[in-house]
Amino acid sequence: MPKVTFIIDGDAQTVEFEHGQLDYSHHGKPESLLDIAKNLDVPLEHACGGSCACTTCHVIIREGAQNLSEMEEDEADRLDTAWDLTTHSRLGCQAVVKGDIVCELPMYTRNYVQEGGGIQLGKSDRKREGA
Numbered sequence: 753m754p755k756v757t758f759i760i761d762g763d764a765q766t767v768e769f770e771h772g773q774l775d776y777s778h779h780g781k782p783e784s785l786l787d788i789a790k791n792l793d794v795p796l797e798h799a800c801g802g803s804c805a806c807t808t809c810h811v812i813i814r815e816g817a818q819n820l821s822e823m824e825e826d827e828a829d830r831l832d833t834a835w836d837l838t839t840h841s842r843l844g845c846q847a848v849v850k851g852d853i854v855c856e857l858p859m860y861t862r863n864y865v866q867e868g869g870g871i872q873l874g875k876s877d878r879k880r881e882g883a
């Protein structure tokens with residue numbers, strides 16, 4: 753059974769699931785990190801409902817990146833607008849889990865949402881050199 757560990761505020765919460773056995777939560781892709789989190793009561797934000805239109809489900813993969821589905825272009829484009837983007841970043845609603853994963857929620861996501869900061873929809877704040 754794949755094991756997924758979510759690190760939230762420095763605390764690790766590990767859940768296990770069996771492929772094909774989760775009730776689809778209708779948030780994100782089936783068996784995505786977000787779908788798993790919703791099924792197993794892990795508080796992963798999902799302001800757009802898992803449709804790749806915000807970045808509140810941003811997670812940083814610490815282990816097991818090879819156990820996730822390949823990143824598609826819409827996820828890459830959306831991630832480009834995330835604060836605190838790292839080379840290990842994924843969107844929880846788009847990354848489908850195929851094996852063990854350890855991921856961490858970036859600090860700003862939770863603070864931003866908890867403070868009622870609203871959501872980022874469709875706006876890019878990327879700064880490209882020479883652009």
Ligand code: FES
Pocket residue numbers: 780797798799800801802803804805806807808809810830843844845846
């Ligand atoms: S929940 Fe909005 S992009 Fe994943």
